[in-house]
Amino acid sequence: MHYTYTEKYTSEQYNNLENNYDSLRVLNVERNGNVIYTYKDKGNTFFGVYDCQTRQNELLYSFETNLQVISCSVNRERTLLAVSLVQSTEEGRRNELQPGSKCLTLLVEIHPINNVKVLKAVDSYIWVQFLYPHVDNHPLSEQRLLLISEEKYIEQFHIQVIQEDGNKVVIRNPGHLPRDRVAEDFVWAQWDMLEQRLYYIDLKKSRSILKCIQFSVPENFTLMFEAPLDISLNDSGLKLVNFGCDYLQDQEKLSTHPTLCVFSNKTGILCVCYSPEFDPRKQITYSVFYFHKGYRKTFTPALGSVDSHVAKGLTFLNLDYYVAVCLPGHFFHLLDIQHPDLICHSLFMTGKNATIDLLPPSPLQSLPGALVLDGSSGTLSRALLDLPHLLQLLWESPLDCEKMALLHCALACGRHSPLLETQVIQWISENISTCHSFDLIQEILVASSYWSIQPERSNADELLPHSSVLSWNTDIPGLTFVTEEIALPLMKQVHSLTDDWAKLNHSLDCVKYAKPHLHYNNSVIRREWNNLVSEENRGKRRSAAYVRNILDNANKVISNLEARRLEPRLAPLFQEEDRHQRLLMGLMVSELRDHLLGHLQGVDKKELEQMVLDYISKLLDLICSILEASWRKHELHSWTLHFDRRGSAAEFAVFHLMARILEATNSLFLPLPPGFHTLHMALGVQCLPLHNLLHHIDDGVLLLTETAVTRLMKDLDNTERNEKLKFSIIARLPLLLGQKISQLWDHPMSSSIISRNHVKRLLQDHKKQPRESVIDKTSFRVEFLPLNYFIDILTAIESSNPALYACEGHDNVDAKFVEEAALKHTTMLLGL
Structure with a gap:
């Protein structure tokens, strides 16, 4: 590194x-x-x-x-x-x-x-x-x-x-x-220059008690907390951290002493890194106390080459959301201290990948703001993770756990760099099937959307998911670790807490009272969305104000997304209404907004509304970016939406990627950009044999939008294959949409479908009653008694209930139309 x-x-x-x-x-x-x-x-x-x-x-x-x-x-x-x-x-x-x-x-x-x-x-x-x-x-x-x-x-x-x-x-x-x-009477002290805090440890009955004093105005100083540390410290000497360069202490002697550092940041993180007396001839271990989570992890890394020079102790470096633990020449660990629950979010490297440019072998002091002080030379530097090298490792790493850690590290450290996100998306589009332990598309959708709204400012860290992975049970090569519960810090000052102290206190309460995870997930809107779609397919309508409010939410998301988009899109998306996706989008806005309002205190409603719009806009933009990365790779720049030609290998590759995107979003129940299903259907018609195409439709991989089916009816001629395709498509449409689309196809099969739907609607509530026919049979051109009798029944129903024609899609469809369609279809089938 x-x-x-x-x-x-x-x-x-x-x-x-x-x-x-x-x-x-x-x-x-x-x-x-x-x-x-x-x-x-x-x-x-x-x-x-x-x-x-x-x-x-x-x-x-x-x-x-x-x-x-x-x-x-x-x-x-x-x-x-x-x-x-x-x-x-x-x-x-x-x-x-x-x-x-x-x-x-x-x-x-x-x-x-x-x-x-x-x-x-x-x-x-x-x-x-x-x-x-x-x-x-x-x-x-x-x-x-x-x-x-x-x-x-x-x-x-x-x-x-x-x-x-x-x-x-x-x-x-x-x-x-x-x-x-x-x-x-303390044995160790550390100064936090940015937050003006003093951490120190005193020994009470052989117990190490970590205390923190906050200096502020107008208060003089305040003891914030006490926390027991299960570590071995003695009263033999005083060790100071971050009180400037200490040139008087014997560096050779200090390098064998225990190393202890406290790290915190504005999201309420509080962790203590501890390494016992350093002896390169023995097994090396170190512990990290995640006080904001209520446990500690003790790591035992495998050392690198024995030919490497041996440093004079472990170095802990504060890199904001990460802590770097390094022994130059042997190993480099990058610990995610904000989200330590999953071990795969931290990076553990040995050998040549663990090299660190310009890092001296002597122990370093880590100051807030990623500053590093080399006491031996008096040199102060700012340590930053090298993002190009992170990307290089991401491309080269063979392990799923390293890919996960590198992906999260790149997104966290480079969240303000559009170029880096573009490179990550390119890597994902080219390595879509290389990870077996997690879904790459799901992970970047969840993680990148999380970082896009800067949770350290919004206090939404515990309310939005940062990963699509819920557990990780695979071993990490070259590392063993043990997780143990620890005693929580006792907050001495709990009134009028501000900023990170309030966030730390909230995290401690969550651990103390075993509060459930508050992370938002889209499963709560699945039932409501399915109900809305089902009602629309059956011709029913909810309250106009309710639906309008949902669609207004969706319009805000799309406007927010388009306002931040500077370049035109390559793929033909956002070119149709796609009511179903807009409903899902609008429902997500409402549900996410209510979720955050219920748990965030003191956040301005307009700011929260914008946060929700930014979050969902980011989701949609990421989906577009993943698709366009493949679009660009396969040089489909001038591609237009058509159904009447055969697909190429490049179009099939894009179709396959869209299927993976659909699979990833379906399991998380995330909205898709309007036009996604239409584009996917067009590529499917071009690239798949008919039986495979219909199989994909039946399995829900391809969805039949009104735009896609309308274009299909207009673009395809009436060859035998296309007739089968059109008939199969219309037969799979919901009733109302099927009636509407059938009228666009001037063909006996289309008339037959329209007739069947009309008859089904007329007869679904009809009760057979004994009666004599009152219809003048001389009005019919063909004397076909079973058909005549059936048309007689339909005509009677129509004449007794004119309200049946008030429904949209039934224009010019009546018993006469049914009779003519039946005769034309029979003639066609008999080849007459």
Whole structure:
């Protein structure tokens, strides 16, 4: 697996520095993405900031001495600089700053350069971090600074600032800075710069308890949850994660310690990745605690080639919806942390496919926003999955589980790239029969539609299906894993939760109270749609307002779809009314809208309506795109809808693909683009022998639309084969449609069909009564007594019930027509 590294912060990137300094090191990354760095020149120690927005550097402060820097942070306005350091000579010997101290923590006024205040002078290391609350761009009157001590406590300083002489910012009452004790007696801590959260672990009776503190405005800080972790941690030392580059810790020693990382995102995900002490001579395992799902998975991967270099520990990288777990040269795992229920949604690779470009062998720090910090070189990079390489693996992978994982990864990471989706659809159209464990068409329809509405913004993650697969029991090569239930986090703050905290709390409630899956499925509208179609075929009508509302929903979907379509379609779709598909489309809009309204709280109705339209439009567009990919492949660009010619091999291939699309959508009960069945029928007439064609119609593979049958009657002449085809088609139509279509075919067989339907309708409620004929037989041209008697009965029924002719489709059909049709048909059959 390759990585794309962008925004790589090395000495070459700082373009307004006079020289490239080998001593340049990244110290910290602040919430706004700005990078704090230091470098040395001519015995001086300089501190600078790289603004990621303007891509310019700014010198913050300098000391006229050679210093060894532990930690550094700058406030949002760049008026205060906090720095923790030790003073050392060129030979590396430490000079005591004052008796008993080895670390000095300073607070510097830098706008303009003014006072320097000593915050700590202690014999233990201190790390510093300014808080960046979500506020407007107005300067804050109070700045808050965290101090993390090697002695296992964290303090928060409240720093009041005032402006003097215009823009001069100074500390108010620097001799007395209020402070709070945030945490103490912890063995591990991690800082989330984007969400301004502190995760830490303390040991209670040999149990590891994970806690989270949220810093926000106007609250000071809030303990959000406590969660027990079934892991082995000891009290031998302190391990910090994401508090800047820690150059003082012994990397060789740390590489053998347990690795622990917490990952979260705005959809309410909370997971902990844990790897015990690393020993390449032993079996390697790691665990992932999916707290938002209520279980943990412990993975034991097979290692790659023994000739590969051995890295100094596992690396966990945060890639938003995924966590990458890699041991360079041995394996690369891409874990779907948003949807971990199905193991096939995660990618597990070994050998040559697990190579990672430019990834150093030393452990890396994973920062939010997919940033990666290499502590050994002080290099900050942004890690992105290389989508072209994902597609290459998708084309080459022989395993269904890898195809599933790669498909989902490509759709999730490239959902804003139309070109990538086009390439995925092309792959599907050419590999339609290569997967045996799942249906490729179903999977892209469900997954791509899910990602198209960006569930992290809509809070619809648990309401819309993300996969067509419900279970996966096939083993993953090179991997064993165990799933265990875990104790859920105890939320300490449950009132007025916002955003991802509310989503996490909702997920925990679903696990805690074993709430059923709320994923929408189309099965609930199957019965209503079948009833509507059946009623229309029998000539019955529902409430006009009800049907009109459903069809209006369908019109909105089609208008929404066409408004986002820039290029003309290759396949002749959306060129007819196709009432049945519009009914299904409109019912889906109503049902999906009601489903989301019933479970989403606080979502604007117009926004929800648009979400529903976008979702169904995406479904239809995907079906069109899959069909057009095959259309383009087989060069059917100038194809027009005709029934009167034989089909080619290319048209048969498209017909087969349409049959697969129909099979996929039928089982999910999804609507099809209007015109799909007409096009499919046209290709079937051209490509299939008559008996196969009729078999496909009887099995429901081909559906007889009014447009298709009308074109068939007009396009085909009356050869023997075509007569059989037309008769067979008309005989399979619903009564009302059959009567309407029969009148388009001027043929004795058509008249016979019309007569049969007319007689059936007249006699279905007729009760035989003894009576004498009152009809003047001299009016008939042929003396054929059985027929005369039958026509006598029909005429009597017609004359006694004129209302029978009010139904559409019965114009000019009466007993006289039946008599003439019977005689013509008999003559034809006898060859007279």
